[in-house]
Amino acid sequence: MRGASGRGSGARRISRADPRPGDGAAVIESNDALYGAPSARDLEAEVFEDYRRYVNPPLARVMKLSGSPIEVRAQGCTIWDHNGKAYLDFAGGYGVFTLGHSHPRVIAAVRAQMERLSLSGKTMFNVQLGRASRRLAELAPGDLAISFWCNSGTEAVEGAIKLARAATGRAKIVATLDAYHGKTLGALSASGRETFQAPFRPLMDGVVRVPFGDAAALDAALTDAAAFIVEPVQGEGGVNVPPPGYLRAARERCDAAGALLIADEVQTGFGRCGYRFGCDRDGVVPDVMTLAKGLSGGIVPVGAYIARTDVWNRAYAKLPLVHTSTFGGSELACAAALAAMEVLEADDLVAAARERGAQLLAGARAVAAEFPAVVADVRGLGLLVGVELANEGYGGWIIPEMLRAGVTAAWTLNQQRVIRLEPPLIVSAAEVDRALAALRKGVAGAYEKLGRL
Ligand SMILES: Cc1ncc(COP(=O)(O)O)c(C=O)c1O
The missing domain is CATH 3.40.640.10 (Type I PLP-dependent aspartate aminotransferase-like (Major domain))
Incomplete structure (x- = not known):
């Protein structure tokens, strides 16, 4: 469905479904949060159709199958989707958002x-x-x-x-x-x-x-x-x-x-x-x-x-x-x-990256030690951390599960067995802990669901 009913008419307000202390201003509450679409479902239909017909048909299907939401706003380490759900951005535009979003x-x-x-x-x-x-x-x-x-x-x-x-x-x-x-x-x-x-x-x-x-x-x-x-x-x-x-x-x-x-x-x-x-x-x-x-x-x-x-x-x-x-x-x-x-x-973000990177690396290694059948290796430097899976098949479970838990992560382009964690350098210790909890949930779920691949 195209065009919605026009900006301003019947404009919806999205409330912050998943507010977190310290994640920035109340950025999602505005009349044009849905880019003029009458509802979140209308926006979903419009964007999918645009991608399918005018952007990249196979990618549109893959993204839809993996439950990819629509990003509508971002601030600091958080991206909000069209339903008002907040995500910690640990994909970080593959390294773009060193200062966080919208500094x-x-x-x-x-x-x-x-x-x-x-x-x-x-x-x-x-x-x-x-x-x-x-x-x-x-x-x-x-x-x-x-x-x-x-x-x-x-x-x-x-x-x-x-x-x-x-x-x-x-x-x-x-x-x-x-x-x-x-x-x-x-x-x-x-x-x-x-x-x-x-x-x-x-x-x-x-x-x-x-x-x-x-x-x-x-x-x-x-x-x-x-x-x-x-x-x-x-x-x-x-x-x-x-x-x-x-x-x-x-x-x-x-x-x-x-x-x-x-x-x-x-x-x-x-x-x-x-x-x-x-x-x-x-x-x-x-x-x-x-x-x-x-x-x-x-x-x-x-x-x-x-x-x-x-x-x-x-x-x-x-x-x-x-x-x-x-x-x-x-x-x-x-x-x-x-x-x-x-x-x-x-803001001495270089030192921050070193400190939070050590926390992220140690936490991901603890997950690996708990589930050696799923995670083969964890490595990284600063806030560029890779979680190598024992089998590529686990990734298809872990990344969507992390997304459901409100954390984005991504594969590396040349090595689909490795999930990269690459948050903004302004990420807090509490946010790193939240991402690690989502990673653990994803890995534990993958083991429970898929067993030893
Ligand atoms: C090391 C390195 N060089 C070059 C590029 C290409 O950059 P771009 O995607 O902006 O063309 C990338 C992208 O990920 C990269 O990681």
Whole structure:
């Protein structure tokens, strides 16, 4: 059913069916909570039909079967659905919502900028682009200095791969097994899942793969390579944490081979892993770092890479316009990024991620110890935690059960046996406990229902 009966007419008020202390303002009580639909059921029918006919028919069916609700509002760690039910967001937009949803300081900055100037006219200097790039350089490790701004993680990776090729005059890109770098052709070529690649072959030439976490495997692979691209912690590959010192050893090997080190921090950046950047765990300065997700505090889509000046100059000193983006570096995105970086520092969210991450990891490990037949392993760094199931089949029970208990969680893209827990860095100890209780309920239910698979 389309169109509802018009905004305002017969508008429903949703009451907060599941209010929690400290979960933000009473955000759901407004006349347009149902986006103008006459009832929650009408909205459900309209959205499903739109998805089925105009968005993605098979995905619409899968989402419907798994009981996916409609998100209508979000604040802090909480998302409210069209029935007014509150969910703790432990999927966190796969790492986007480092500051939580709708952070007031970022919204205020974006609002103020929108009133002034939203998108760049492109022919003049842009204040916010300069400021955001300067702040990013101040926060980034070592002498990383020059930024290219775009609109997503995959574009940041495309930019980094092109920069590496142009700077070195070499073509080979070394990447890791099970990596995830995005789905545009270049980034996809460096990613490691056959299902995502098969329909699009031939991909970009010259990608060589090495096992993740094994520095010695780089020795032969790096010969004549433009770059080694690596995630400090593999997120979509199943939350794989390399041994300490891995990036340091990779740095040394890249230097010896004359290859650049690209750290893909799209998911690990901005405090996610209990370090400002994942590279900081090893005290390593990469040549190029790619960023997105948390960069704008979950308000405006944004991506960027930041590179060492000499590397950037080797590629583009005489070619300032060969890699550009119309929307990249917009005033809105940069104002959001500036505000988000300030909140991250001022509220010490890096330390918060470390503390709450330890709680989450320990709690998930306790669940694993109780149900070893269902949970094979729990691993993570900071607030990026993976729960590896003994059998993929358990996930189909656990994730919907957690949702019913009011907690969102998600699979990792390249490894469907791993449930990732990735809440905002502002999550409280009580919220972590609630999510752990939902996880335990899901795991216990899966064991009871499905037995040993
Ligand atoms: C490490 C990493 N790189 C790149 C990407 C691609 O980002 P996007 O989905 O914004 O294109 C992702 C997305 O999950 C990621 O985790």
